[in-house]
Amino acid sequence: MAISEKLDAFFSEKMKEYPTSRSFLVPMLLYSQDEIGYVSDEVIAHLAKKTGLTELEVRNVISYYSMLRTKPAGRYNVQVCTNISCQLRGADELFAHCKKKLGIGHKQTTPDGMFSLEEVECIGACSWAPAVQVNYDFHENLTPQKMDAVLENCRKKAKQ
């Protein structure tokens, strides 16, 4: 899958502001992922060409950052933090609950493509642990019950 012409034009324009074209690689990867849901082989080839890097190098960068993915995720990507603060406040139970509820494991996607689940490191919301990030939204001070509501809400939104 390829990115839109509009986004590509934006890249070309924006790239001029960077000292070297490769400096703009990570933002471009993120923008692309936001647009098409993941970083496809096509996008990798395209960005490699655009930055004058090898495809291998682009892949090296992607693999360094766990928030970049090369396979499509569900419509809602549920990222459960299990780092220390959240862990102390029940993140493990929360993660186990999500697994059971959604019937999938770490880095897996539900068959209907609605949810995917991920166990992540600290997302900077320790003060309100345990925390979960769904796409770009944060949900804090969670319990399994509150988590159910979050998931339900997603389902509702999807129907609209």
Add this chain to the structure above:
Amino acid sequence: MADQKEVKNVSITVDGKQVTAPAGTLLIEACKTVGIEVPSFCYYPGLSLQAACRMCLVRIEKMPKLQTACTVPITDGMVVTTESDEVRQARKSMIELLLGNHPLDCPVCDAGGECELQDMTFKYGAAESRYMEGKLHKDEQQWSPVVYFDRPRCILCYRCVRVCGEGMDVWALGVQNRGSGSVIAPNRDDHLECEECGMCIDICPVGALTSGAYRYKTRPWEMNHIGTICTHCGDGCKTTLGVRRSDTGTDIVRGDNRDKSGINGDFLCIKGRYAFDYFDHPARLKQPLLRKNGQLVPVSWEEAVDHAGKRLREIRDSKGGQAIGVIGSNRTTNEENYLLQKFARTVLGTNNIDHHRTADFAGLARAIAGKENATATMRDVFTAPAILLIGNDPTEQHPLLAWNIRTNVRLNQAKLYLANANPIKLRRQATRFVQLAPGREGKLVSFLNGDDAAAGSLTNATVSNDVLKQFRDELRSQQNLIIIFGSELQGTDIAALVKFGAGLKAKFICLGDYANSRGAADMGVYPDLLPGYNAVASAVKFSEEWGPLPSAKGLSLTEMAQAARQGQLAALYLVGSNPIADYDFDPAAFRNTFIVAQELFLTETATLAEVVLPAASAYEKSGTFTNTCGDLQLLKKAGDITGVKTDFEIIVRVAERMGADIRKLVPFGGATRADMGQSRGAQSGEADRHAVWLAANGMEPRMSPFDPMAILDEIQRLVPGYEGSRLNLLAGNEQHVTAAEHSAAGPGDGLVQIVPSNDTLFTSGTLGRYSNTLNSVIENHRANPVDQEVMAD
């Protein structure tokens, strides 16, 4: 370089020793100059800094923490401690961490015995681990026919990634993931598409990258290690062959670049590293063959040599030397080439001798005759401030040259001026690149010489008049330029190029294709030139020593084929050459020619022979090679195959059967009386010392007619430009020869007859066809075609 400011020296103290080195020198390098070795894994001289392994930690006074010696440039007054309890403990901890996930399978690992991690563990002792977690395991992977990867052994020093990217400009290796999950990855998911040079394997400090040729075959201490010269392209890399006794002689088990003392420094390409494997190809000839009732059948050496000698003698005596032709080799030693032409001229009585010419060395000799310092060495290419390269594609045909150019550009900002009919890979290093229409290289030379009218045939969409002028202007402002050219330039074009270079103190390199192409030319394997490019017509020095010589120019290779077609070539003597394949001659033309072939394999030409004599390859003999630049180097016998003989010995034996006086052909015995010294008592070492002295002066007694050194003595006596230190040569160093500068070739006849081999990185004439490694790589590249050149910055 001239325009750089003098760098000032700074003084530091290391472990109480005073060290003075230019400002900016890395601490680790400064330590080396006074013999202090700071351990390192990720640091590698000539590659970018990584500071990933922390093995090189040292204490520097007034700095809060231990510092990495590989990244700290020295500054005045620095006081450094490289050995102390604190430093030892720090290094030990680093090793403990490295070993935390290391499989410690040293007993089966290829690197065991020559592994840097093993050495360090022995030195700092951290083999006992306090780390209790399970180890991350991953199965061994095959990435290409030559490259294998064992992930668990990798210590993530990134040397491989850097040497492949920065060094080779291939960028086929990368790092995936991060932290302890990092893993070295090939450029195509699960396999490599690359130049298969094996540099990554060589540079790996542990056994994580291993080679298809050597994996699990033996242990380093079970081999002998022989430093000799690669037998493939004309660059003359030194390669160390690991050899081991076998049932049929001595096997070559691996090739690598162990001591890095050769002109190739760190480098070897796939051919030098792996393509020694033709030596024991099943098709290798191991017994002489004689044609009986139309069939080639195995016979004894005695019978074969006797038959060859007798028939040649008959033909010479009945039809004269002019009815006999001789074709020499690009891959036999200087001594063999010299002996062959001497045999042709003094025993067969003919000047009909030639070889497959892949570059116009004679043209270069004519152009630079009488000039001093007109040729560059391979090492010069590594340091020259500017290089002009016209034609050829060194990445494919002269991999070492390409490496030297690339590295020089990368490390010294050398300027590369490139003119080529194709957008060859080296354009990525070029300061200026001018793409020419094929065949216009000569026009470019005219243009460089000031002929502005020539520009008309050089301009195209990308090359304007201004581009050409700029190219020329910049070149004209260069001093100490090296000018390198391929077979595209010949004869008068070379002369014109030399004229252009005259004002610039330029030095030249002419690119010939095979391991001893230059040697064949220097040694007079030409119908019109004696050794040292001396015209046959005025060969006084040689006839004084050899007796009367045929003075008329002989037949060239193509003229010999012509003569055969017309029934005028009664006999053809071939040494390591395959003209049927190289020149596409019609085999039928040689129907009535008596052919003797000295060969490794039954080639297209050898199958036509009446007598086939199995020859030793250059890995199985001693002697010298001259690389394409004119660097003379010593070959050492490494492998050994029962049944074959060196070309040198074969020629001597055939000459003997022809009734020649062998003492005249090979000056051995007689003249020198050796004093072998005492073999007992207080002076018992004298014999050895004396032998060393004699060897160093080229004066040891030549006891055998098969001793190539006897001919080297004669070469050094009769070929100006080949004299020089014998000791240096014996010590394994190269010696730049200047036969071309000292030539007396007289005017040429304008016919140069160059047929480039068009070999690639993965082919090497006849030898390459019998290398399983090269064939499997070619096969692999066919199965996974490389769609585009790997591009990166």
